[in-house]
Amino acid sequence: MKRVVRVSKYRHVFGQALKNEQCYDDIRVSRVTWDSALCSVNPKFVAIVVEASGGGAFLVLPLHKVGRIDKSYPTVCGHTGPVLDIDWCPHNDQVIASASEDCTVMVWQIPENGLVSPMSDPVVILEGHSKRVGIISWHPTARNVLLSAGCDNQIIIWNVGTGEAMINLEDMHPDIIYSVCWNRNGSLICTTCKDKAVRVIDPRKGAVIAEKDKAHEGARPMRAIFLSNGNIMTTGFSRMSERQLALWNVQNMEEAMNVYEMDISNGVLLPFYDPDSNVVYLCGKGDSSIRYFEITDESPYVHYLSTFSSKEPQKGMGYMCKRGLDVNKCEIARFYKLQERKCEPIVMTVPRKSDLFQDDLYPDTAGPDPALEAEEWFVGKNGDPVLISLKNGYVPGKNREFKVVKKNILDAKVNKNSENSSPKSEAKLEEILKEIKSLKDLVSSQEKRIIQLEEQMSKIAI
Structure with a gap:
């Protein structure tokens, strides 16, 4: 007998929006037309880009601060133009970076228990772009390495610890960059651009190692993410404006491994990927649903699982990392859906009868400890994520205070002299x-x- 239904432990994943009293209410979510998620979450805080007069600002709320948020609640408000993207540091739950229309990237250290007064002084300001900065992304395994991409069509990789631009990728993209994503160990990046090409770049060599023109025929923005096995998944549009999901092998990008067509809509699909379960969640801007797919090693590679639907359309979406989830409730993903005036958590659960720890759902996952220091990565070292077990639930450790060390030309000379007297x-x-x-x-x-x-x-x- 041929098996008709494919066996998968994620077939019955179901999504559930939390009750009103567990949502964050009365938030004026930003109206910027830039296609970013506008929200970033970690096990301590949720950060949301909000409307601000005379500049750019974002809210940082401790996860437990649910209910109505007072209009006078302090914001992070150092930018002189609207904030376009925010990203929490994976190695320090109190450090967040923000990118803005004012051409700068700022890095902030949030107090342990959240803000008590407006914060306008960043720990460091990174200046190097000549046009607005729309994308930022922290390195997955090296401490204090941050990537930014601007509308000047260039990508800069910073050593945040010294405030220096270390790598500048200038002539690789002829037009606006739509998305940038690191691979699992941070040795490569993949980018999508307005010229409809997907590029795989080795940033330290400054070389494009794989490229695919017209990965999707449509003119609307594309997104690309690395999967844990090194393949690339893209979301985009066909010539007839059908939304597509495609899978590519970096070794041979002539033909897609699979192209999955979904529906006709103009909302850009934001992909969120869980490397532990190989499940991809697609959240369309302006949609009111989250689709999820399982990626496997056998053809047809992409398997549709289910769709979570609600009434309100989403303006943005935050995605919680694995160590912020409740393993006792078999929670495998949690989203923070931005609506017009509200942020609504959505929990994805695998139903199980047993109360015991489900180790097949929770393999060891990337922890908060970096595998490398920034300096090691810039000289060519690579390191896989440092994994932790979630068996007893994740217990956050003490975060080190983030410090920026300004480089001094005299340092080298002083160090030589002081070696003997150390x-x-x-x-x-x-x-x-x-x-x-x-x-x-x-x-x-x-x-x-x-x-x-x-x-x-x-x-x-x-």
Whole structure:
């Protein structure tokens, strides 16, 4: 007997929008026409690009701060033009980058418990683009490496730790860049452009290693993402404006492995990919549905699973990383859907009868620790994501404070001279730190004494 129905543990995944009291209400979501997600989430915060007068701003809300958001709630508001894209750092849950029409990229350190007052001073401002910056993306495995793409058709890769532009890819794209995506270990990027080409680029060599012209015939924007096996998935439009999903082998991009046609609509499809389950979620801008597909190694490669539908159209979408999910409820994905005045969490669950940890649903996943430092990556090293187990639920560690070290030409000379005297200087530093600590203790004891004396004086005065 031939098996008619394909066996998959994700066949019965179902989506469910959370109740009204668990949504974020009364948010004026940005009206910018740029096709970005306008929302970014991590296990601590949800960030949403909002309407702002006289510049650009975005809200950063702790995940538990649900309900109606006060109009006077503080925002991150350092940009002089509308914010077009935001992205949380995968290695520090309190660091977020934002790109704007004012041609700059800014990196912010959010306080542990969220904002208590408006934040207008970024940790670092990255200036290098001559036109608006519409795309930013953190490196998946190297600390402090950030990519930005602007409407000046160039891609810049920054060392955020020093605030320097390290790689500039200028002459590869003849027109506006629609999307940029890193591969699993961050050694390659794939891009889509208004010239309808998909390019695979080695950024450190500054070379295009694979290219496909007219990956989709339609004129509307395309998107491309890397899958965990190194293949590329693109979303775009046919000549008849049908929305398509296509799969490509980087070794041979002459013909697509599969082209899946969906429907006729002009909403750009935003793809979100889970490398652990090989499930791709497609959220169309202006749609009110999320379609999901499973990608496998056997033909036809792309298998439609189901569609989650709701009434309200989506203006943007945030996608939670695996370590922010509730493994006890068999949750395999969570989206934060932006509506006109609201952000609504949508939970995707695989129904299971057992309360035990489902290790087939949760293989070890990428954790918050980087595999490399920025300097190692720029000199040519690669590192796969550092994996963690979700068996006991993810417990966040302490985030290091983000610091920017400005490079100084004198550093190299000073370091050479100080190499011999480093043990002495370390001992001296320890001595100074001890002295500071003892002074602090003295000040606090004197403060207590003063308070006691004041209390005694007030009793005498009475």
